[in-house]
Amino acid sequence: MISAHSAHQALYQSFQRDQWSELRNSVPMTLNEKDLEQLKGINERLSLAEVTDIYLPLSRLLNLIIKSKQQRSRVLGQFLNNEQPKTPYIISIAGSVAVGKSTTARILQALLQQWPEHPKVELLTTDGFLYPLAELKQKGLMQRKGFPESYDMKMLVDFISDIKSGKANVNAPLYSHLSYDRITDKQQSVVQPDILILEGLNVLQTGLDSSIQTHQPFVSDFVDFSIYVDADYDLLKQWYIERFLQFRDGAFANKNSYFHHYASLNDPTANDIAENIWDTINGPNLVQNILPTRERAHLILRKGRDHLMNQVLLRK
Ligand SMILES: Nc1ncnc2c1ncn2[C@@H]1O[C@H](COP(=O)(O)OP(=O)(O)OP(=O)(O)O)[C@@H](O)[C@H]1O
Numbered sequence: 647m648i649s650a651h652s653a654h655q656a657l658y659q660s661f662q663r664d665q666w667s668e669l670r671n672s673v674p675m676t677l678n679e680k681d682l683e684q685l686k687g688i689n690e691r692l693s694l695a696e697v698t699d700i701y702l703p704l705s706r707l708l709n710l711i712i713k714s715k716q717q718r719s720r721v722l723g724q725f726l727n728n729e730q731p732k733t734p735y736i737i738s739i740a741g742s743v744a745v746g747k748s749t750t751a752r753i754l755q756a757l758l759q760q761w762p763e764h765p766k767v768e769l770l771t772t773d774g775f776l777y778p779l780a781e782l783k784q785k786g787l788m789q790r791k792g793f794p795e796s797y798d799m800k801m802l803v804d805f806i807s808d809i810k811s812g813k814a815n816v817n818a819p820l821y822s823h824l825s826y827d828r829i830t831d832k833q834q835s836v837v838q839p840d841i842l843i844l845e846g847l848n849v850l851q852t853g854l855d856s857s858i859q860t861h862q863p864f865v866s867d868f869v870d871f872s873i874y875v876d877a878d879y880d881l882l883k884q885w886y887i888e889r890f891l892q893f894r895d896g897a898f899a900n901k902n903s904y905f906h907h908y909a910s911l912n913d914p915t916a917n918d919i920a921e922n923i924w925d926t927i928n929g930p931n932l933v934q935n936i937l938p939t940r941e942r943a944h945l946i947l948r949k950g951r952d953h954l955m956n957q958v959l960l961r962k
């Protein structure tokens with residue numbers, strides 16, 4: 647079997663952090679005070695060096711790739727003597743639970759919308775496509791949340807197919823981490839953005855990965871550029887536990903929180919519970935269903951300690 651290392655070498659150009667950050671010199675955009683404030687609002691622990699070293703070059707690369715797609719569409723229009731329908735450019739972000747997908751997605755949204763070629767950038771997580779809690783319970787899937795079978799994949803593929811076919815207004819279900827369930831009285835309406843960033847564990851998965859073989863299209867058939875956010879297993883586990891402890895001190899205190907009964911736990915007990923959830927659900931899901939999709943991505947962002955990116959791998 648081909649090793650992960652040689653597959654990487656064959657498929658990707660690799661940049662260490664300092665090599666990648668040098669590419670920012672070619673980025674015409676700079677950040678002003680207001681931008682910095684907005685970015686700090688995304689995550690107060692986010693270091694601004696991370697934005698300038700990693701995300702500015704990345705947003706420039708994406709800007710160039712998107713412009714070339716727009717150019718291709720104009721060329722096709724010339725050839726066919728018609729105007730090609732404008733459809734959103736779709737970027738997907740995959741990776742483990744707690745790796746920082748939604749943070750990465752929000753930073754990219756903030757940066758990409760600064761460019762005049764694509765000012766409207768919409769963000770969506772696939773969490774909304776998890777089956778509602780009652781259905782998960784009925785199907786016996788409460789210990790399988792995040793696994794392929796816990797998502798309504800047909801609904802997700804239909805959604806993304808509607809987006810790509812240029813439908814004027816497409817609704818997506820929303821998820822609440824507070825109630826641990828799909829929100830019933832509100833939807834997210836996606837109205838022809840220039841870019842849609844779709845973030846979730848499962849965006850690089852295909853029906854062929856699981857035992858249920860289907861021949862329907864996959865999410866990735868509709869995605870223009872895919873990113874995998876990667877980190878070592880032990881770090882991911884640690885970040886998951888840390889976030890659980892933060893939630894215990896914050897969101898779990900809310901009476902409506904699904905995990906309200908965890909709010910009063912002491913540190914060692916909360917740590918044990920988080921570790922157990924990781925070891926029985928999120929860890930196995932990473933190993934069995936998420937990590938095996940990594941080499942499908944166009945770009946892999948590798949994080950080390952403190953969420954700092956130490957390597958960028960770009961498809962040749
Ligand atoms: N760049 C970063 N710098 C510092 N902390 C970060 C960074 N990115 C994420 N984090 C922290 O890591 C944890 C997970 O982040 P986030 O919620 O973005 O992950 P996720 O992959 O979207 O998780 P999930 O799949 O569970 O929704 C959070 O506690 C967040 O504050």
Ligand SMILES: CC(C)(CO)[C@@H](O)C(=O)NCCC(=O)O
Nearest residue numbers: 743773791792793847923927928
């Ligand atoms: C909603 C997902 C599946 C993905 O974000 C995840 O955060 C989750 O709820 N996993 C199930 C186990 C847990 O409570 O962490």
